[in-house]
Each structure stands twice: as structure tokens, then as C-alpha cells.
Amino acid sequence: MALNSINTNAGALIALQNLNSTSSELATVQQRISTGKKIGSAKDNGAIWATAKNQSATASSMNAVKDSLQRGQSTIDVALAAGDTITDLLGKMKEKALAASDTSLNTSSFNALKADFESLRDQVTKAATNAKFNGVSIADGTTTQMTFLANTDGSGFTVSAKTLSLAGIGLSITSTFANATAAKTMIASISTALETATNKLASLGTSSTGLDTHLTFVGKLQDALDAGVGNLVDADLAKESARLQSLQTKQQLGIQALSIANSSSAAILGLFR
Known part of the structure; x- marks a missing residue:
């Protein structure tokens, strides 16, 4: 039999955990949409971020090669x-x-x-x-x-x-x-x-x-590196947009669930009338 307690509302705690999780995911999606990147810092994915940074530095340094050529x-x-x-x-x-x-x-x-x-x-x-x-x-x-x-x-x-x-x-x-x-x-x-x-x-x-031939090659190589870095860190905005709508709906439902869970304690008052 479930414990009716005014000190601990297990349902509200669960609803709050789910709401916090949804809010965290929503913040992540909003950040990806605002920056256009799915990996914006080392804490998002350290290995991929490091790879992307190294390749991006190589692509940038090719500007000096192009200038010299x-x-x-x-x-x-x-x-x-x-x-x-x-x-x-x-x-x-x-x-x-x-x-x-x-x-x-x-x-x-x-x-x-x-x-x-x-x-x-x-x-x-x-x-x-x-x-x-x-x-x-x-x-x-x-x-x-x-x-x-x-x-x-x-x-x-x-x-x-x-x-x-x-x-x-x-x-x-x-x-x-x-x-x-x-x-x-x-x-x-x-x-x-x-x-x-x-x-x-x-x-x-x-x-x-x-x-001329080598300069053309360097330009193509730089473009390929830039595209590769984009594949690693850029966000799929169409996918993130759809996920944003889903999480916003989930967040609203979570708020309602938390409200319902919190109202269950008030039902105990009826037992004392």
C-alpha cells in the first residue's frame, strides 16, 4: 500500500526529475540551434572536438600556403x-x-x-x-x-x-x-x-x-577539410527544430504532471473533515 505522507511526495519528486531532464535537453537543443553546432566545446564530446579543432587549424593555416603560392x-x-x-x-x-x-x-x-x-x-x-x-x-x-x-x-x-x-x-x-x-x-x-x-x-x-595546379589542389583540400570539420561539429538544424518542438511539448506535460503530483498531498486534508 502506498504511503500517504506530507513530508515526502515521491510522485512529485519523480515528476520534477523528469521535468529537469527535459529542461536540460531543451537547453542543449536551443544552444545547438543558436550556435549551429552540435559540438561547441570540449565538454560536448572531447574526442571529436579535439579532432575538429586540429583539422580546422590545418585548414586555416592553408591560407598562408595560398598567399605564398x-x-x-x-x-x-x-x-x-x-x-x-x-x-x-x-x-x-x-x-x-x-x-x-x-x-x-x-x-x-x-x-x-x-x-x-x-x-x-x-x-x-x-x-x-x-x-x-x-x-x-x-x-x-x-x-x-x-x-x-x-x-x-x-x-x-x-x-x-x-x-x-x-x-x-x-x-x-x-x-x-x-x-x-x-x-x-x-x-x-x-x-x-x-x-x-x-x-x-x-x-x-x-x-x-x-x-596554378598546386594552388587549385590546396584550395580543394582546404574546402574538403572545412567540410569534414562541419560534418563533425555542425548541427542538423532540421532535426534539432523538430526535436525542439517535441521537447517543448514534453516540458509542458511535465509541468502539468508535477502540478498533479503536488496536488495529491492536498487530498489528505479531506480525511480530516
């Missing part, structure tokens, strides 16, 4: 732009040398072609010297190679520099011609310089393609 792209792009200008100048120099090799030219015409040739030669030097990005050049002969970040472990992507100055393509600041015979000889020198320049530009183009 993009600097590499820009450095090579500047060198390639200078190289395009230099090859165009070499083509014009060859044209001037060929025209000057014509023995039928008068002195005035020859000297004009010679002056144009030397002006174009000097522009090659300017193009190579000014081919800098952020104060660094891989075309002017001041460096042999540059290494950019390739991964979060500090490993690098190395790009070999290609000197596109006059000395780097087989010419000099004194390259010129004094007569038609020398101009004819210069044609072969310019052709060799042009071939050297285009080969170096082709090599830089290959390096640029490699950087």
Missing part, C-alpha cells in the same frame, strides 16, 4: 610579361640588323638603323631590370631560385630563376654593329638570343602552370 604566380607573371616584351624587342632588333646589312644603304640610313638597334638593346635591359614583384625578380639575374610554401608542414615549391637580361641571353650592353658586314653577323647573334629567351620563357611557363 599566389605571390609565386605574380612573380612569374611579371617575369613572363617582361619576357614577352624582350622577345618582341629582339624581333625588332633582328629586323634592324637585317636592314642594316644591306650594302646599298647610304651612311645616313645605316646610322639611323644602328641608333634604333641600340635603343632597342637598351630597352631589353630596362625590361629585365624592372621585372619585379614586391621587390623580387626571377628575370634580372639577381637570384637563382625562389621557394614558395607548398603545404602546411613547411615544404616548398621551388621555381628556378631565368635571367632575361642581355648577358642572360648571350648579348651585352655593347652589342651593336659598325658596318653592313657586322650587322649581318649580328643577325645570327640575335637569332640565338631570341631562341635562348623563348626557351627560358617556356620553362617559366611550365613553373607557372605547376603553381
Whole structure:
């Protein structure tokens, strides 16, 4: 037979325990909905939280890798732009040398072609010297190679520099011609310089393609890591919304159950009338 006591209301205690449990679950669901995360701190699930934090840190550090690779792209792009200008100048120099090799030219015409040739030669030097990005050049002969970040472990992507100055393509600041015979000889020198320049530009183009490919890979890897972290800690809001409604109903019923349990003690008063 159940004990009728005004000191201890077992039914109310049970109803209160259930109500507290429901309130705790409701608070958890509300927190997940407000933050969008099912695991927001280490106390929610220490192992998964630690894994997510480590992966999130790796994904964030990849921003430094992407920045470095993009600097590499820009450095090579500047060198390639200078190289395009230099090859165009070499083509014009060859044209001037060929025209000057014509023995039928008068002195005035020859000297004009010679002056144009030397002006174009000097522009090659300017193009190579000014081919800098952020104060660094891989075309002017001041460096042999540059290494950019390739991964979060500090490993690098190395790009070999290609000197596109006059000395780097087989010419000099004194390259010129004094007569038609020398101009004819210069044609072969310019052709060799042009071939050297285009080969170096082709090599830089290959390096640029490699950087582009690796940068794309790093971007995809970062996206995959971010998605993986989301799978670990993000809340399913549709599911949590449905659970919220369920718990709110359960909470209301719990309050009513507690009220009924508390009213049972009042029934004892009827026994004394």
C-alpha cells in the first residue's frame, strides 16, 4: 500500500526529475540551434572536438600556403610579361640588323638603323631590370631560385630563376654593329638570343602552370577539410527544430504532471473533515 505522507511526495519528486531532464535537453537543443553546432566545446564530446579543432587549424593555416603560392604566380607573371616584351624587342632588333646589312644603304640610313638597334638593346635591359614583384625578380639575374610554401608542414615549391637580361641571353650592353658586314653577323647573334629567351620563357611557363595546379589542389583540400570539420561539429538544424518542438511539448506535460503530483498531498486534508 502506498504511503500517504506530507513530508515526502515521491510522485512529485519523480515528476520534477523528469521535468529537469527535459529542461536540460531543451537547453542543449536551443544552444545547438543558436550556435549551429552540435559540438561547441570540449565538454560536448572531447574526442571529436579535439579532432575538429586540429583539422580546422590545418585548414586555416592553408591560407598562408595560398598567399605564398599566389605571390609565386605574380612573380612569374611579371617575369613572363617582361619576357614577352624582350622577345618582341629582339624581333625588332633582328629586323634592324637585317636592314642594316644591306650594302646599298647610304651612311645616313645605316646610322639611323644602328641608333634604333641600340635603343632597342637598351630597352631589353630596362625590361629585365624592372621585372619585379614586391621587390623580387626571377628575370634580372639577381637570384637563382625562389621557394614558395607548398603545404602546411613547411615544404616548398621551388621555381628556378631565368635571367632575361642581355648577358642572360648571350648579348651585352655593347652589342651593336659598325658596318653592313657586322650587322649581318649580328643577325645570327640575335637569332640565338631570341631562341635562348623563348626557351627560358617556356620553362617559366611550365613553373607557372605547376603553381596554378598546386594552388587549385590546396584550395580543394582546404574546402574538403572545412567540410569534414562541419560534418563533425555542425548541427542538423532540421532535426534539432523538430526535436525542439517535441521537447517543448514534453516540458509542458511535465509541468502539468508535477502540478498533479503536488496536488495529491492536498487530498489528505479531506480525511480530516
